Amino acid sequence: MSGLHLDIKDCGQCPIRHRAVCSRCEPDELETLESIKYYRTYEAGQPILWSGDHLEFVASVVTGIATLSQTMEDGRTQMVGLLLPSDFIGRPGRDSSPFDVVAVSDVTLCCFRRRPFEDLMISTPHIGNRLLEMTLDELDSAREWMLVLGRKTAREKIASLLLIVARRDASLRKNHPSDGMAFDLPLTREAMADYLGLTLETVSRQISALKKSEIIELQGKRRVIVPDLDALVAETGDDFDGGPIA
Amino acid sequence: MSGLHLDIKDCGQCPIRHRAVCSRCEPDELETLESIKYYRTYEAGQPILWSGDHLEFVASVVTGIATLSQTMEDGRTQMVGLLLPSDFIGRPGRDSSPFDVVAVSDVTLCCFRRRPFEDLMISTPHIGNRLLEMTLDELDSAREWMLVLGRKTAREKIASLLLIVARRDASLRKNHPSDGMAFDLPLTREAMADYLGLTLETVSRQISALKKSEIIELQGKRRVIVPDLDALVAETGDDFDGGPIA
DNA sequence: CGCGGGATTGACACGGGTCAAGATACGTGG
DNA sequence: CCACGTATCTTGACCCGTGTCAATCCCGCG
Incomplete structure (x- = not known):
């Protein structure tokens, strides 16, 4: 374990404050988020999620790099995304991830238990709107990557x-x-x-x-x-x- | 021209009512949508949007099939999505499409001018929430397709x-x-x-x-x-x- | 010093691309 | 009804890019 980083408590100090899913939040909204968030760390090489795992949380990458990938029975694997600081992990509304998530470097995540986060999304449109924007960007990137892979x-x-x-x-x-x-x-x-x-x-x-x-x-x-x-x-x-x- | 289908006026009769971006809307919200929507039709083979075009509207596919694709200078092209009835075209918050959209069969779209639609998204969370859900599904599909293309x-x-x-x-x-x-x-x-x-x-x-x-x-x-x-x-x-x- | 994981390089095979020749289907006009 | 033209599809021959298998190298670390 590289130690729990309980030192990053204040969202105001957070290095991904301006880009993450919480970037649109007002101070009072941040306070709510702050009360349910917790940090987890993973060493380089560790799995964060296996495909099909029950998803107990959603999270933002705070530091480090992780990969999103799928593997076929015979071992062929395809990476389908690189997760960098401020990227979001997890899917509100679904309770398992369709992909494997693996830490490539040491990684710190800012986690929220899924249920409370989903409730927050309903009461706090700033979060949902930002997540929509981020997801649309991801979709464009994924499609651009399809050209790379296919042609x-x-x-x-x-x-x-x-x-x-x-x-x-x-x-x-x-x-x-x-x-x-x-x-x-x-x-x-x-x-x-x-x-x-x-x-x-x-x-x-x-x-x-x-x-x-x-x-x-x-x-x-x-x-x-x-x-x-x-x-x-x-x-x-x-x-x-x-x-x-x- | 296969004729303007001005006969589909009532959202309640709409064949994609239960799946499209409007599927979560309450009757009063539908009424607002109904007041700003209009239909457009395209014949098989016609372009709907060119990459880089100014986006004046967003739309739902009502009937027919369209493709989303990109082309390199030398002519290599990669399709990055198939658009089927109830799928959404366009990207609130951006004013040009990064991809070409072409009608494969005859296509009918239910269009909304972009600005009013963006305003609606703010005042009507049901729309934004549904769009987020649809976009997350699209993202999963795109990523699954990356395995097909790559491996x-x-x-x-x-x-x-x-x-x-x-x-x-x-x-x-x-x-x-x-x-x-x-x-x-x-x-x-x-x-x-x-x-x-x-x-x-x-x-x-x-x-x-x-x-x-x-x-x-x-x-x-x-x-x-x-x-x-x-x-x-x-x-x-x-x-x-x-x-x-x- | 030797071990081990990642990276490089080589030899060879093969899947899929390229180029080209037909085949099939369909619409159009005589 | 048939002849023709065109678009789409099929099939063949050949070649090149990338995969496969294997040997070797590099470098950090115990």
């Missing part, structure tokens, strides 16, 4: 993923992606393969190929440098951008 | 699609899919290919292969008979079902 080549898939991670990393630092930027891949080759619908060997080969083409540089296995952002964008196959942002 | 073989993809259409067709007739059932494919081979991330040749070949394996029978090019439903399910690769329902 892109391995090289385009890798470039698309690198660009997503680059954008996300830049936005965490509150600036824009730019030439020469560097970032760390939060995923293993295998996790990237699961996300992209490839094998880890193909991922490895295409990363090497992008390096040889000087589209990217590598420092160690995880750190990526992008000397020319437009060159990377061109490799995604998208007209100019269009790529998933989430 | 399934061509034969499994075809079987998955056939099963979806079979289920949907059965549910329209208000019964369950069963051995010996027959249905029409609403899509051309090319549209199926766009949905499945395949080429139309591969679609054609795999349909022929399933016929040779006696998993399906064909009457003409479009009508499909499923002698043994479990056999078809087995071809999808899913453990037992799990397949997308939407």
